[in-house]
Every structure is written in C-alpha cells, then in structure tokens.
Amino acid sequence: MREDILALVYSAIDDIDAVNAEGAPLQKAPEARLLGSDSGVDSLTFVNLVVALEERIQKTLGKSVVLVDENNMAAEEHPFRTVGTLSEYVDKVLNKG
Secondary structure, eight states: OOOOHHHHHHHHHHHHHHOTSOOOOOOTTOOOOOOTTTTTTHHHHHHHHHHHHHHHHHHHHHOOOOOOOHHHHTTTTTTTSSSHHHHHHHHHHHHHO
C-alpha cells in the first residue's frame, strides 16, 4: 500500500472528523471498517469522506477523479470495506488514467 495515498485518505478522515464533532471520530488505520459491517460508518459520513478524498486528490495531485460508481458499489468485494481497501482502490484509479 502506497503511503502517500494512505496519507491522502487520512487527511480526508481528518477533514470529516473536524466537521463531525458530534459523532465518533473515524479511525486512521488500514484495517478500520468503512462499509459492509455493523462497525462501519453511516452513509452520510461515507459520502462526506468520498467527497473530501476527491477534493484532496484534486488539490494535492491536480487530478479530478470520481471514486464511486455503480460498478464498484455493486461488486461483492467493493473497494470501500476498509480504509486500506479504499487506499488501494484510489491508487488503482490514479494509475488508470
């Protein structure tokens, strides 16, 4: 897992935690659950995280990306299970273009 991509995800988590003072902070660890389990985040937090991450990528790398589409959300092994799988997915998306 690329550390620079993981750092972007962690920065997006910091952005979400800063505005979500009432909720529990998101864990900054590759194994932290996001979607697909009872211990994951709620849908609004997930959407906010994805938007924050897309904005971070735009500001930091100058690339415009769309991380969520029908295909990856419908996949049995979708890339949003954990912080680590999200980071790996972002790396694939950035290297695809």
